Amino acid sequence: MASPSHRRSLRTRRTVLVSTAAVAAAGLGAAVFAMNANAGAVDLAHQVLPAKDGWAASGTGTTGGAAADSAHVFTVSTRAQLVKALGSATNSTAKIIKIKGTIDANTNDAGKKLTCADYAAGTGYSLAAYLKAYDPATYGRSKLPSGTQEKARAAAKDAQAKNIVFKVPANTTIVGVPGTKAGITGGSLQVKSVDNVIIRNLTFSATEDCFPQWDPTDGSTGNWNSAYDAVTLRGATHVWADHNTFTDAPHLDSANPKYYGREYQIHDGALDITNGSDLVTVERNQFTNHDKTMLIGSSDTDSVGKLRVSIHHNVWKGIVQRAPLARIGQIHVYNNYFDTTTLNGYAPLYSVNSRAKAQVVAEYNAWKVPSGGKTAKLLSGDGTGSIAATGNLVNGTATDLVAAYNAANSKKLKTTVNWKPVLTAGLRTTAKNLATELTGTTGAGVLS
Numbered sequence: 001m002a003s004p005s006h007r008r009s010l011r012t013r014r015t016v017l018v019s020t021a022a023v024a025a026a027g028l029g030a031a032v033f034a035m036n037a038n039a040g041a042v043d044l045a046h047q048v049l050p051a052k053d054g055w056a057a058s059g060t061g062t063t064g065g066a067a068a069d070s071a072h073v074f075t076v077s078t079r080a081q082l083v084k085a086l087g088s089a090t091n092s093t094a095k096i097i098k099i100k101g102t103i104d105a106n107t108n109d110a111g112k113k114l115t116c117a118d119y120a121a122g123t124g125y126s127l128a129a130y131l132k133a134y135d136p137a138t139y140g141r142s143k144l145p146s147g148t149q150e151k152a153r154a155a156a157k158d159a160q161a162k163n164i165v166f167k168v169p170a171n172t173t174i175v176g177v178p179g180t181k182a183g184i185t186g187g188s189l190q191v192k193s194v195d196n197v198i199i200r201n202l203t204f205s206a207t208e209d210c211f212p213q214w215d216p217t218d219g220s221t222g223n224w225n226s227a228y229d230a231v232t233l234r235g236a237t238h239v240w241a242d243h244n245t246f247t248d249a250p251h252l253d254s255a256n257p258k259y260y261g262r263e264y265q266i267h268d269g270a271l272d273i274t275n276g277s278d279l280v281t282v283e284r285n286q287f288t289n290h291d292k293t294m295l296i297g298s299s300d301t302d303s304v305g306k307l308r309v310s311i312h313h314n315v316w317k318g319i320v321q322r323a324p325l326a327r328i329g330q331i332h333v334y335n336n337y338f339d340t341t342t343l344n345g346y347a348p349l350y351s352v353n354s355r356a357k358a359q360v361v362a363e364y365n366a367w368k369v370p371s372g373g374k375t376a377k378l379l380s381g382d383g384t385g386s387i388a389a390t391g392n393l394v395n396g397t398a399t400d401l402v403a404a405y406n407a408a409n410s411k412k413l414k415t416t417v418n419w420k421p422v423l424t425a426g427l428r429t430t431a432k433n434l435a436t437e438l439t440g441t442t443g444a445g446v447l448s
Contacts, residue, residue, distance in 0.1 A: 031410025039423035043097045044201060044447055045073070045175045047172065049240045052255050053425040054332065056279030062238040062281070064173035064198030066095040075177065077101045077380030079108045082166060089167035089194070100177040105164040116210035119159040125152035125211070131259055134214050141216035150213075157173045157211040157227065161235035164207075176201035178448045188228040191236040203245040203444040204230035208266045214259075223262055229269035233277040245286045245443040246270035252289055254345035269322070276303030278329075281310045283426075285444035287332070287353075288345055292319040297327025300356035304328055307358075312336065313426060313441045315367030316351065318343030326385070329355035331420045334361070339368045340378070351378050354385030359417040362401070363390040366431040375399060375440060392432040 015379060049062040056062040065072070072095040074085035074135055085097045106114045120126070133139065133149040144155075166184075168174065168191045175198070176182025183203030190196050209226035216222040233239055248267050257264050270287055272295040287293050293316070297307050301364050307329025316323045317339040325333070333352060340348040351367070354360045367378055375394050379401055389401050406412045428434075440446065 007376065017221060019257050024331075026100065026341040027062055030098075039066050044172055044178070045098055047198075047200075048427055049198070049281060052319055052423045053331075054280045054283065054312065054423050055308040056238050056240045056281035056306070057127045057425070058279050060196075060238065062196055062240045062279075063171075065094045065195060065238070066096040066173065067171070068096045068173075072096065074098065075100055076210045076396035077103065078104055078111055079103055079163075080106050080111070082184075084167060086172075089169050089192070092170040092194070094170070094171045096175070097330065098175055098177050098185065099182045102179045102181055102183045102185055102203070104185050104186065105166070108163075114163065114223055116159040117165070119149045119210055120152075120156040121331045123152045123159070124153040125149065125156045125194060127303045129151045130214075134216075136216055136222065136260055140148075141222060144217065145214055148260075153213065155209075156210070159211050161227070164188055165190050167192065168194065168197055168391070171196045172203070173198040174197075175202070176203075176444060179312060179443075181445060184230075187230075189231045191233045191239055193230070193235040195237045197236065197242045198242070199231060199244060200240075200242045201244065201444050201447050203247070204246050204270070205249055206251060206253060207268070209268065210264060210266070215259075215374060220390050221262060222260060224259070224417040225269045229272045231271045232269065233271075233273045233280065236273075236277045237279050239280045240279070241271060241280075241282045243284045243402060243442065243447050245288070245445075246293075246294065247289045248376050248397070249289055250286070252344050252346075253291055262382070267291060273307065273309055274298035274302060278303075278306035278308050280308070282312075282314065283310070284438075284442045286314045286315045287316070287319055287323065288315075289346055291346065292325075293319050293322045295322055296324050296329060297358070298357065300327060300329055302356075307331075310334075310421075310423065313438060315339075315438050317341075318346040319348060319351070321349045321380075322353065325353040325355070325380075326358040326360055330417075331358060331360045332424070333365060334363045334421075334424070335426070335428050335431070335434060336365045337368075337438045338365065338378075339435075340373055341368065341370045349377070350380040352387065353380040354378075354387045354413060355382035356384060358385040358417055360387045360395060361390075361419075362387055362392065363416055364392065364428055366393045367395070367399075368435065369394055374408075375401065375404040377405075379405040379413060380411075381405070381411060381413045384414075386414035386417045390415045391431060
C-alpha cells in the first residue's frame, strides 16, 4: 500500500497539471497558477483541464470559469446563495462558485428544511390515493396513468424540481472548498445546452425524487421511474467532472418499499450524459451505493457524431449497472477500478454496456470479482455495440473480457472500433495496483 506521503505527492502532482494550450486559448496567462501564499496550495478554482486529458480537452479545451474577474467569484454555503451565484442559465459570463460545506437542496430561501409533504401541499396528491387510482388490478397495465392523481403528482414533482434543480450556465467552475466536506445533498446540477463547465471536489448525495411515476408498460411487470440525476448533462459540451463522490446515502435502495410488486425507486442516475452532449472527461471520481449510475445517450438515436466521453481513474464500488451504459458515441474507459462485491444490498448486474453501435475502448482497467462472481457478467450489450478491450485485469489476472462475455451470450459484442484514442493524459499501460493507488486519490476531499 502506498505510504501517506506518497499519496500526498500523487495528489500534488495531479493538481499542478494545467493545460498551457487551454490557458493560451483563454488568455489566462499565469493567473491559472494562482497559489495560496500561506499554504503553497494550487488554487483549485482557477485550474483548467490539462492538455490531452480526454475528450473534454479537444478543440478549445475546458477552462470553466477560470477567466472570471473578482466580481464573479462567489463562496456559497446555502441553497439560496448557490441559486443567486448561478444566476441566469443563459448568462455566459465566466464565474467561479466555491461551495463551502454541504448545501441541502431541500430547503427554502430562508434555510428552512422542506419535505416531500411541503412540495405536495396544495396539489391534491397523496401516495395512498395514487396507489388506489392506478392499481393494475383495476386500472390495467396497457396505458400510462392519467387523470386527477397523475396531474397532482406532476404538479408536486414540478414544485420539487423548482427547488432542487440547479441550472449551470456556460463558462462556470463549481468547486468544493477543501477541508469543508463540500457538496450538495438532495440536489441536481443540470448542465443543459451550454459549453465549458468544470465540476470538482464535491460530494453529491441523496438525490431523491419524492414523486416517482408508475409505468405499467415498462417491462413485463411495470416499473416506478424517478427523475433527477445528481449531475445531468443534456446537450452540454466541454465538461470536466473531477474528484467528486456520488452516493445514494443515507437512504439506500434497500430501504425502498415495494408497490404493485415493484421497487418504489426514488433514485435516477448519478452522472448522466445525454441529448447530444459531447466532449466530456470524467476522472478521479468515486461512484458508490447506486443502481443506474452513468447513462451515455438517452436513446438509440441520440445524436450520431457526438457523445464523445473519456472516463478514467475512477472507482466504482457498490454499483449495480451503467458504469457506464454507452450508446452511439466514442467512449474511452481506462485505468478505472471496479469492485463488484455486493455492498449495502447493491448487487452488480454488469459494469460496462455497449449498445446502439457505441464504440467503446476499454483498456488497462482492474476488476475485483468476489468468489462465485462471473467474468462473463462484467460486460453487456445488445449485439450492435463494440468494445475494444486491452490490458484489463480481473482479480489481478489478464482477462479477455469480451471473449468471456461473447462465450456466454447470443448477442455478441463487436471487438473492433472505428476510432483510436489520442487524448490520453495519465494513461497507464498496466492495471496493476490500481485499487491501492486510486483508493486514496479519488473522490471528493482529497484535493487541497
